[in-house]
Amino acid sequence: MTDPVPERISTPALDLAFHIAPWDRAVLPGESAVMTEIALRDAGEATHAFHRFRDWCEAKNVVLVTARLAHGALREAGYLEAQGFRFIELNYRPLLQDLSGFTADPAFTLRIATPADSAKIEGIAAQIFEAGRFHMDPYIGPEIGNRRYALWAARAFANPSQQVLACEHEGRIAAFIVVEAPEPETRFWSLVGLAPGLAGRGLGQRIWRAVLAHHASEGVTRVSTSISSHNGAAHNLYVSLGFRFPAPAMMLHWWRGAAAAQTL
Numbered sequence: 001m002t003d004p005v006p007e008r009i010s011t012p013a014l015d016l017a018f019h020i021a022p023w024d025r026a027v028l029p030g031e032s033a034v035m036t037e038i039a040l041r042d043a044g045e046a047t048h049a050f051h052r053f054r055d056w057c058e059a060k061n062v063v064l065v066t067a068r069l070a071h072g073a074l075r076e077a078g079y080l081e082a083q084g085f086r087f088i089e090l091n092y093r094p095l096l097q098d099l100s101g102f103t104a105d106p107a108f109t110l111r112i113a114t115p116a117d118s119a120k121i122e123g124i125a126a127q128i129f130e131a132g133r134f135h136m137d138p139y140i141g142p143e144i145g146n147r148r149y150a151l152w153a154a155r156a157f158a159n160p161s162q163q164v165l166a167c168e169h170e171g172r173i174a175a176f177i178v179v180e181a182p183e184p185e186t187r188f189w190s191l192v193g194l195a196p197g198l199a200g201r202g203l204g205q206r207i208w209r210a211v212l213a214h215h216a217s218e219g220v221t222r223v224s225t226s227i228s229s230h231n232g233a234a235h236n237l238y239v240s241l242g243f244r245f246p247a248p249a250m251m252l253h254w255w256r257g258a259a260a261a262q263t264l
Contacts, residue, residue: 004034009052013045014038016053020060023155027147030063030256038069038076050083064140065254066133071247085252088133090229094243099216099223101242108210113164113176118157121164121176126150127196131230139255152191153178162190165214167207174198175207187215189225204237212241 004019017037024032040046057065067085069077077087113121126146129135134145156162156178167175175198178191194204215223227234229248239245 006036007056009049011046011049013042014040014049016049018053018056018065020062021066023152024064024148026151027144028063030061032064032066033057033060033062035065035067038067038073038080040076040079043075043079046079063256067250067252067254069250069252071250073250077250077252080252080254083254084258085254086137086258088137088251088253090248091133091251092227092229092235092245092248093224094227094238094245095222095224096212096238096241096243097222098242099212099220102209102213102216104213104217105206105210107169108174108207109168110210110214111166111168113157113166113173115157117164117166117173118154120173121166121193122150122154124173124176124193124195125153125191128193131228131234133228133251133253136228136230137253137255139253139258149191149193153193156191165211167210169203169207174203177211185220186222186224187220189223192225199233205240208237208241 004022006017006019008018009016015037016035018033018035021032021034056062065085067080068091069080071090081087126149129145129149130142132145132149134140134148135142153164153176156164161180163179163181165177165179166173167177173195175192175194177189180188180190182188192208194207198204212223225238225243227238229235235245
């Protein structure tokens with residue numbers, strides 16, 4: 001999949017940066033777009049610039065726009081809500097910068113997943129996520145959300161910038177982690193999941209500790225991930241592991257089929 005082509009609208013009243021999100025094309029009835037930047041200087045004069053963005057969405061058959069805003073961008077968030085966007089979640093990027101206290105657990109075997117594991121891991125991903133922003137948006141819903149996560153896991157096997165780790169316990173894949181290495185000593189967990197039926201047994205923390213020990217053995221010093229404010233269990237887990245939580249981003253959606261979005 002080619003990298004998205006960035007677009008920008010810049011006026012004295014409003015700056016917007018955005019691009020098509022091709023990874024969601026397979027699960028939506030049209031295109032998805034991401035608004036990566038917005039700077040509002042004059043709401044009264046911003047209409048023309050925003051209409052240019054609206055026309056771009058029409059021309060590209062965009063049915064979903066995701067806007068990611070800094071947590072303090074309340075003026076911009078209010079402006080987008082007036083254009084039919086809806087607040088969906090706060091997105092956190094917890095960070096761990098000391099892996100020295102983690103040791104391997106003999107109850108778990110970590111290995112690089114192979115394409116033969118893809119169907120199993122896709123099946124796990126299709127069942128376990130309930131707090132993703134697609135799931136929480138009533139105009140999109142869990143059916144599309146589940147297919148999106150399954151496709152996310154499947155694509156990781158073909159993405160040269162990602163590696164899929166499988167954690168085995170008692171002869172089965174108990175968890176998977178899609179890992180990126182933006183720098184030699186840094187890892188980003190793009191997608192992590194515990195197999196159905198294993199939650200609530202204390203295995204999650206043990207598995208995550210085993211993965212962190214694995215990273216420590218690789219010389220990794222920093223690990224980060226992404227979680228939704230709706231996922232309280234994950235929040236508590238990462239706090240218990242020593243992760244710190246920088247200020248979150250606000251995530252807003254505009255969905256073409258929503259009655260409230262007719263102004264876009």
